[in-house]
Amino acid sequence: MRVIVAGVGYRNLRDHSIGVTVADRLGAHDWSEDVVVEDLSYNPIAVMQRLEDEPTDRRFERAVVVGAVERGNRPPGTVTAYRWDRVLPCDEEIQRAVTEAVTGVIALDNTLVVTCHFGGLPDDVVVIEVEPGVQEFGETFSDAVAPAVDRVCDLVVTMATDSQAAARLPRTPLGGARSPSAHAQT
C-alpha cells in the first residue's frame, strides 16, 4: 500500500510547527519504498495538484496527515488520531476554504477539505492532530506539547505501516468525535 505521511503547519511558530517538525524528523526514518514523507505546508490547491501528479497506477492509498489544530475543547498537548470520514462541509464553506487556499492560508482542515473536494486525497485518511498550547514565534514547543512529539512520531510510523492499527481508529468528522471515548486520545 502506498502511503504519504504529510506534515502541515508553519515553521518557527512553536506548537503550530509540530506537523512540519514531525515530517522533518520522519524524513530520516527507514521507510519501505511505499511510504513517502513530505512537508505539505503550502497552498492546498498546489497540494491537490501534487497528489494528482502521481501516476494513476501508483496513487497513494492512505494519507497520514499530522498538524496542530486548535479545537479548544481539549487540553494543550492532547493528541487526537482518527480516520476522517471525508464528509465535506457545504459548498459555501468549501469556497471559503478555496479562497483561503489560493490566498495563502496553511491549515490542516483546509488542506483536507480542498484536496478531498477536488479529488486528490486518498480514500483512507488518518489524521493526527495535536492541540497547541501557545501561538507565538519560536523554535521550541511549549511544556504541554514538547512531550507529545516523540509519541506523535511513533504513532505516525504505526499508522503508516500497520494497516490493522489504522483500521482500528474511529471514522469521524474533522476534529475527531466529540466524546473522548470515541476516538484515540493520548
Place this chain on the structure above:
Amino acid sequence: MCFKNLPIEFDAQGKPFLRAGVADPYAPSSAAPRGAPAQLTAERIEELLKRNGYIKDMDFDPVTRVAGALAFHTVVDFQARKVLEARSVATLFRGYEVIMIGRDPRDAIYITSRACGVCGGVHSVTSAMAIEMAIGCVPPPLGILIRNIALALEFLYDHPLHLHLLAGPDYSAAMVGPTNPSLLARARSTPAPHAEVHGFRTMGELMEDLNPLSGKLYLEALHMTRVAREAYVLICGKYPHPQTIVPGGMSSTITLTVMNEMYLRLSQFFDYSKKLAAIWDDLTEFFYAANPAYMQVGARRSNLIDSGIFDHPDAYDATYAGATAWGERRWATPGVIVDGQLVTTDLHALNIGVEEFVEHSYYEEWSGNGQQAHFPTDPVGNPLSPYHPWNKVTKPRPQGQSWKEKYTWDTAPRWDRQSMEAGAYARLWNTAVARKLPANPFIEATGTSLKLRLPKGALPELELEWHVPAVLNAFERNRARAYCTGFTALIAMNNWLAAMDRLKAGDTRTSTPFEIPKRGEQRGVGFWGAGRGYLTHHLTLDRGAVANYQILTPSTWNASPTDRWRQPGPYEEAVLNTPLLEETEDPKQFKGIDVLRAIRSFDPCMPCTTHIHSDAGVITREVNTCACGVDDAGT
C-alpha cells in the same frame, strides 16, 4: 503643475518647491481637497436611521471571496435603492513595520514577503530595491530582466485567480439567478459575441461555467495558477515566498534550459489571455446592454496612482536622483491620474505627493503638534510632508470601533490630499496615455488605448485593444484585469527575448555583490507593484540596521477609510455610488450583490494568512472579524 491642493509649485527647471508665504504648508486643518466627495456626518446618518424605517444598517462581515479580513458597513436606503454611508474596515493588525525595526535590512526581503500569501514575491523585490537605493547597488542587466519576468509570472497567477475564483462567481449563473432572475433568463437567450474565442455559445452558458467549484472557467483558472507558479519557481525557488531575491538582483542560475522551461509555461498564457479578454468584454457589454445603470456599479472618480513596474536594464540605476528617468522607461509607466487626466509620470512628483493620515485608523498621530519632520526633503531636496512615509512612524493603538472616531487598521494614504485608487487598470491607463513604452513588436500605446498583439497558439494570432474607459466602475476594473493578463504575458515575452539575447552573448551574471554600510544614515524606496497595483517600501537605515520601514500597498490605498476632510476611501466611494439593482423588494432577502461586486472589483487583499504580531501574541488565521484586528492593508 500637478498639485492642486498641496502648496507645491515647480520652478522653470521643473524642480518642485513650497509656495512662499504659507506658514504651515502641510497643516492638517487646511481646506478639503478640491472636488472631493464627502460622507454624510455620523450624526446625520443616525438621524436618518431613526426617522425612516426603510433606511437600515447593512453589514458585510466578513466580506467573503477576498484575501484576508475585510468587513464593510453600509447604511442603505431601500426606498431610493442607494447607499448612504459606506465604511471599509480592515479588521486585523499586521505589524511588519514594527517587526522590521532594528533588523538587518536583508531580513526585510524575507520578512515582508510574508505580508501576502498571494504575491509575497513583490514585497521581496520592493524590499531589495529599497535596499539597493539605500546602499548604492545596481543589478546587472540579466538580473533586472529576470526580476521583470518573475513579477509578470506573479501577475499571471494573480489575475486568473481574481477573475475566475474571487470576482468571477459574482457574475455566475449561481449568483445572478437568485439575485437577478430576469437577467439570467436574458443571458440564456443572448448569443455571446466572442463565442469563436472563448467557446460559449450564449451568455447563459458562460455564466454557468463561472459557477464556483464546478464551472469550467473556475477549474481552468485553478489550473492556470499552477502553470504560472511552476514557471515562477524555476527562477525564484519557491512560491509565494521566493528564495532568490537579493539586493542587486537575483541569486538564481539562469540557463537556456531554465529559459525554455519557463517559455513552455509562459506561452500558455497567450491563448488564455485572448479568452479572458473575450469573456470579460462579453460580460461587461451584456450587463451594460441589459441595464445601463450597471455602469454606475462601483463607479468613482478616475483618480489613479501607480508606481510603475518592469525596469529597463539600460535605464535602471537604483538611485533616487535617477528615478524620474528610469521610472519613465519602465514597461508599465508610473503615473498619477486625476479626474481622468494623467498629471505626472515623474516618480519624484509621485513620491512627494504621498501622505498618510490616521484620523479614523487605530494608530496614534506621529506628527503634527509642532513636531519636526525627520526628513523635510527627499534625497534630492524636494519638499516632503511630515505625513510622508519617510517621516511616518507606525504607532498602533487598538481601541473601540466608532464611525465618528476610529474604525479600521488601514491608514488613509492620499496623493495631493486626494483619495487615489490602485489597480491593474491604473497600470494600463498610465501606459496607454503616456506613450513611453520601449519599442517592441507586441504592445503599442496609442494615447487612448493599448494594442496587444498576442502570438498564435491553438487560437490564431490576435490583436486585442484595451481602451481607456469612460467610467471607472466594477466592470471596467475586471475587464482591465483581463486585458492586463495579455499585457503582462507580452511584457514577459519581451523580457524573455532580451534575456535570451544576454545569455547568447555569454552574459549570465544576475547579481552584483554588495555590503551593508555600518555607519551613517541612508534612505531608500522601492517603487514596484503588485498584481493589484502600486507598492512602495520606504526604508531608513541607521548604522546598518533598519531605523524605519513603511509599506504602502494597493489595498492600503483602496481600502482606506474616510479622511479628516470626510473624503471617503476608494471602496467607500465606489459603494456610495452603487445603485442597488438586485431584484428584491424585501430587505431581508437582500444579498447586496451590487455592493459586493463593487468591493470585489478592486481585488481586495487584507492578508491575515501569515504570522501576525501584536502585543497579545501571534495570530495565524482570522476566521471571523471583530474590530480587533491590519495596520496597512495587504496588497
